[in-house]
Amino acid sequence: xxxxxxxxxxxxxxxxxxxxxxxxxxxxxxxxxxxxxxxxxxxxxxxxxxxxxxxxxxxxxxxxxxxxxxxxxxxxxxxxxxxxxxxxxxxxxxxxxxxxxxxxxxxxxxxxxxxxxxxxxxxxxxxxxxxxxxxxxxxxxxxxxxxxxxxxxxxxxxxxxxxxxxxxxxxxxxxxxxxxxxxxxxxxxxxxxxxxxxxxxxxxxxxxxxxxxxxxxxxxxxxxxxxxxxxxxxxxxxxxxxxxxxxxxxxxxxxxxxxxxxxxxxxxxxxxxxxxxxxxxxxxxxxxxxxxxxxxxxxxxxxxxxxxxxxxxxxxxxxxxxxxxxxxxxxxxxxxxxxxxxxxxxxxxxxxxxxxxxxxxxxxxxxxxxxxxxxxxxxxxxxxxxxxxxxxxxxxxxxxxxxxxxxxxxxxxxxxxxxxxxxxxxxxxxxxxxxxxxxxxxxxxxxxxxxxxxxxxxxxxxxxxxxxxxxxxxxxxxxxxxxxxxxxxxxxxxxxxxxxxxxxxxxxxxxxxxxxxxxxxxxxxxxxxxxxxxxxxxxxxxxxxxxxxxxxxxxxxxxxxxxxxxxxxxxxxxxxxxxxxxxxxxxxxxxxxxxxxxxxxxxxxxxxxxxxxxxxxxxxxxxxxxxxxxxxxxxxxxxxxxxxxxxxxxxxxxxxxxxxxxxxxxxxxxxxxxxxxxxxxxxxxxxxxxxxxxxxxxxxxxxxxxxx
Amino acid sequence: xxxxxxxxxxxxxxxxxxxxxxxxxxxxxxxxxxxxxxxxxxxxxxxxxxxxxxxxxxxxxxxxxxxxxxxxxxxxxxxxxxxxxxxxxxxxxxxxxxxxxxxxxxxxxxxxxxxxxxxxxxxxxxxxxxxxxxxxxxxxxxxxxxxxxxxxxxxxxxxxxxxxxxxxxxxxx
Numbered sequence: 001x002x003x004x005x006x007x008x009x010x011x012x013x014x015x016x017x018x019x020x021x022x023x024x025x026x027x028x029x030x031x032x033x034x035x036x037x038x039x040x041x042x043x044x045x046x047x048x049x050x051x052x053x054x055x056x057x058x059x060x061x062x063x064x065x066x067x068x069x070x071x072x073x074x075x076x077x078x079x080x081x082x083x084x085x086x087x088x089x090x091x092x093x094x095x096x097x098x099x100x101x102x103x104x105x106x107x108x109x110x111x112x113x114x115x116x117x118x119x120x121x122x123x124x125x126x127x128x129x130x131x132x133x134x135x136x137x138x139x140x141x142x143x144x145x146x147x148x149x150x151x152x153x154x155x156x157x158x159x160x161x162x163x164x165x166x167x168x169x170x171x172x173x174x175x176x177x178x179x180x181x182x183x184x185x186x187x188x189x190x191x192x193x194x195x196x197x198x199x200x201x202x203x204x205x206x207x208x209x210x211x212x213x214x215x216x217x218x219x220x221x222x223x224x225x226x227x228x229x230x231x232x233x234x235x236x237x238x239x240x241x242x243x244x245x246x247x248x249x250x251x252x253x254x255x256x257x258x259x260x261x262x263x264x265x266x267x268x269x270x271x272x273x274x275x276x277x278x279x280x281x282x283x284x285x286x287x288x289x290x291x292x293x294x295x296x297x298x299x300x301x302x303x304x305x306x307x308x309x310x311x312x313x314x315x316x317x318x319x320x321x322x323x324x325x326x327x328x329x330x331x332x333x334x335x336x337x338x339x340x341x342x343x344x345x346x347x348x349x350x351x352x353x354x355x356x357x358x359x360x361x362x363x364x365x366x367x368x369x370x371x372x373x374x375x376x377x378x379x380x381x382x383x384x385x386x387x388x389x390x391x392x393x394x395x396x397x398x399x400x401x402x403x404x405x406x407x408x409x410x411x412x413x414x415x416x417x418x419x420x421x422x423x424x425x426x427x428x429x430x431x432x433x434x435x436x437x438x439x440x441x442x443x444x445x446x447x448x449x450x451x452x453x454x455x456x457x458x459x460x461x462x463x464x465x466x467x468x469x470x471x472x473x474x475x476x477x478x479x480x481x482x483x484x485x486x487x488x489x490x491x492x493x494x495x496x497x498x499x500x501x502x503x504x505x506x507x508x509x510x511x512x513x514x515x516x517x518x519x520x521x522x523x524x525x526x527x528x529x530x531x532x533x534x535x536x537x538x539x540x541x542x543x544x545x546x547x548x549x550x551x552x553x554x555x556x557x558x559x560x561x562x563x564x565x566x567x568x569x570x571x572x573x574x575x576x577x578x579x580x581x582x583x584x585x586x587x588x589x590x591x592x593x594x595x596x597x598x599x600x601x602x603x604x605x606x607x608x609x610x611x612x613x614x615x616x617x618x619x620x621x622x623x624x625x626x627x628x629x630x631x632x633x634x635x636x637x638x639x640x641x642x643x644x645x646x647x648x649x650x651x652x653x654x655x656x657x658x659x660x661x662x663x664x665x666x667x668x669x670x671x672x673x674x675x676x677x678x679x680x681x682x683x684x685x686x687x688x689x690x691x692x693x694x695x696x697x698x699x700x701x702x703x704x705x706x707x708x
Numbered sequence: 709x710x711x712x713x714x715x716x717x718x719x720x721x722x723x724x725x726x727x728x729x730x731x732x733x734x735x736x737x738x739x740x741x742x743x744x745x746x747x748x749x750x751x752x753x754x755x756x757x758x759x760x761x762x763x764x765x766x767x768x769x770x771x772x773x774x775x776x777x778x779x780x781x782x783x784x785x786x787x788x789x790x791x792x793x794x795x796x797x798x799x800x801x802x803x804x805x806x807x808x809x810x811x812x813x814x815x816x817x818x819x820x821x822x823x824x825x826x827x828x829x830x831x832x833x834x835x836x837x838x839x840x841x842x843x844x845x846x847x848x849x850x851x852x853x854x855x856x857x858x859x860x861x862x863x864x865x866x867x868x869x870x871x872x873x874x875x876x877x878x879x880x881x
Contacts, residue, residue: 128847128848128849128862129848129849129850129851129852129864131862132849132852132855132861132862132863132864133852133864166849166850166851166852167851169851169852309848310845311846312806312807312808312809312811312845312846313807313808313809313846313850314846314848315846315848315849315850318848319848350754350791351844351846351847351848352848353860388750388751389750389751389754390750390789390791391750391753391754391789391790391791391792392789392790392791392792392844393788393789393790394845405750406747407747408746408747408748408749408750408785409749409781409784409785410784410785410788411788411789412788426747467850469808469809469850469851469853470808470809470812470813470853471812471813475809475850475851475853476851507808510808541808543808543809543812545812549812554812557808557811558808561845567788
């Protein structure tokens with residue numbers, strides 16, 4: 001069925017309401033609810049000084065940063081609608097109260113016969129992470145159990161995209177109760193059906209336990225408190241494989257608005273005014289990019305969505321594509337309308353089969369409804385989207401390399417200028433935008449630039465999605481307003497460092513970024529501040545490192561990556577990264593000398609200056625930033641021949657702790673007989689003679705030997 | 709448009725009546741279905757690897773012939789992208805994720821253990837042709853780090869002690 005007019009789109013939206021009705025009561029406008037929940041003091045906290053963190057321009061750049069508390073920040077034109085929503089929310093709150101009285105029996109207040117009639121929706125996360133933990137099986141079991149009880153008509157099971165709280169997956173959310181279950185296994189399904197769906201009793205054991213007070217929470221998890229989900233607005237809320245759910249929540253309304261009420265130049269002006277910047281890492285103004293494109297000569301032009309998320313440890317683009325593919329398609333169509341392109345490509349990694357599948361489905365459905373393709377919504381605008389696959393090359397995230405890859409060649413970058421906006425794909429003007437950037441576009445057009453520009457810092461507007469991973473309690477996807485501090489992200493949202501260990505550094509920006517030490521935790525994050533402290537936003541990977549991580553080894557890890565991924569075109573990058581890696585290897589093997597540190601700095605500078613593309617220009621960052629903040633660790637490796645974190649095999653020290661029972665097993669097994677001590681007394685290792693083979697540690701029956 | 713879908717690429721496509729000619733016929737059919745050819749070289753290589761399991765010289769030559777481009781160009785592309793391989797893979801492809809999240813949560817130990825269990829280094833195939841061991845950078849399941857992927861199935865929060873058992877499942881298959 002093709003939608004020939006905006007009215008037809010509106011009718012479909014209204015008809016589709018029934019799909020999301022049950023969820024709507026709890027979470028229909030998630031970002032507004034969340035905007036209301038950001039504590040007022042968060043801005044003030046940040047304005048404190050940043051201790052000894054060189055190169056940062058303090059916090060002037062975040063006036064009003066996250067202070068977008070109340071509904072005033074919503075633009076006037078949405079005012080009326082908003083009032084209703086607020087009332088609705090209030091109603092919901094009352095409902096919540098009613099429900100919660102006889103806790104934990106959420107819906108227990110309702111009479112049994114009423115309970116048996118309730119329409120319910122069960123959302124199950126179908127992201128890559130949760131699917132790896134059997135969420136597909138959970139869905140299948142759920143459907144089977146429901147069918148066996150003839151409940152399939154009143155309980156809808158919906159496979160959604162990523163909820164973001166990957167640490168605790170698989171995630172399940174039940175509506176209208178708005179109950180959030182974590183770590184659900186297929187074997188829990190019968191109990192969920194029996195207890196919750198039939199009896200209305202929540203399953204205590206599947207609720208999240210607040211680590212602060214041990215309280216079990218049905219909703220409002222601290223993980224989501226400081227988040228503001230705009231790019232992720234539909235992830236974990238709608239079924240990504242049903243465009244009608246997206247339409248029911250106002251999807252493609254922005255496109256309709258642009259097509260019938262705005263000139264292309266007005267769309268560009270709106271995006272420019274919003275302050276949206278490229279989320280792929282560079283941070284170039286999206287509106288300006290579009291403007292340059294619209295001025296380019298030549299008829300045919302292209303939009304490319306860069307979904308080649310190569311930064312290892314970043315998975316926000318994948319999650320958006322898996323959880324809300326239509327928002328990206330709509331963003332692309334809007335970009336196409338703005339710059340006068342009729343054709344778009346999505347360049348996606350072959351490692352993301354699920355995202356590819358969801359995209360194909362979304363393109364098929366959207367085209368079927370006439371929301372893509374010829375004469376969209378009956379207008380004169382035509383826009384088609386084609387998927388192109390990457391084949392495992394990190395450098396293809398660079399726009400000129402990406403273009404060459406789409407053309408079917410080797411993904412080597414080329415000199416800019418000419419910029420793609422002048423001469424891109426097949427020599428035509430081309431606009432390359434990142435997935436997250438595009439996902440922000442429809443909501444900006446829908447709500448207006450002013451609304452968006454209220455969020456964030458002076459120069460970096462809006463929100464940024466971070467993939468929080470590594471040694472942090474709550475691994476997952478986190479979307480926060482620009483200007484939020486690392487401390488808030490890692491400790492308030494992320495729940496702090498795993499196993500109570502000491503925080504050492506946060507790595508942002510992947511192989512192009514740097515390591516940020518503890519003294520910079522209070523830096524408000526935006527494009528400029530991260531550059532100021534020797535790192536970069538990158539695509540938003542955020543890896544937490546603790547006391548057990550060796551910073552030299554981390555730098556070596558990233559260099560190994562760039563050595564692998566350097567396309568080989570520029571000598572500085574091809575040979576330079578290899579030399580950097582060799583020096584780092586030498587240091588971790590205990591063969592370094594102090595002069596090596598100067599060599600690293602000098603060579604790093606040369607590679608930055610002499611490389612053509614972003615890969616080479618940023619490749620030395622992991623080395624330079626660790627050298628800057630963790631020089632003492634390098635020195636310990638070289639001078640003391642000691643790896644303080646105990647990671648580097650050749651420099652590790654084995655010591656026997658007081659746990660030793662004096663069983664003599666270690667001494668008997670030591671191949672160089674360097675362990676001394678009498679029976680039943682604590683033994684000692686002679687560090688001079690120890691060859692660090694680790695035999696003693698392996699043989700010790702009481703784990704009394706540690707490597708540090 | 710019918711394009712090859714990556715994902716199952718590590719396994720050979722089901723070929724009912726077998727035979728090399730049939731494989732080439734499948735490839736020809738795919739190429740013929742494309743609206744434009746040369747620009748689709750990467751998609752064609754994806755499909756070819758799906759059909760043949762790898763991209764040996766004769767397959768590359770054939771593609772060069774079909775698209776009327778130099779074989780050197782095809783080879784240049786094949787050798788550039790890590791996804792393409794010229795060596796035949798084993799029946800099961802084992803991948804240890806070496807992305808950053810997995811790295812800081814001990815992927816190196818898992819990789820060593822897999823190498824020990826299979827008796828091969830990363831990038832090699834066991835003599836019986838059962839396993840090929842590769843490493844990949846991030847499947848995006850960082851919440852489950854460290855991650856092991858076998859034939860597309862993701863094993864999360866893997867411990868060294870589990871590796872033998874996991875591989876064992878595939879030895880029997």
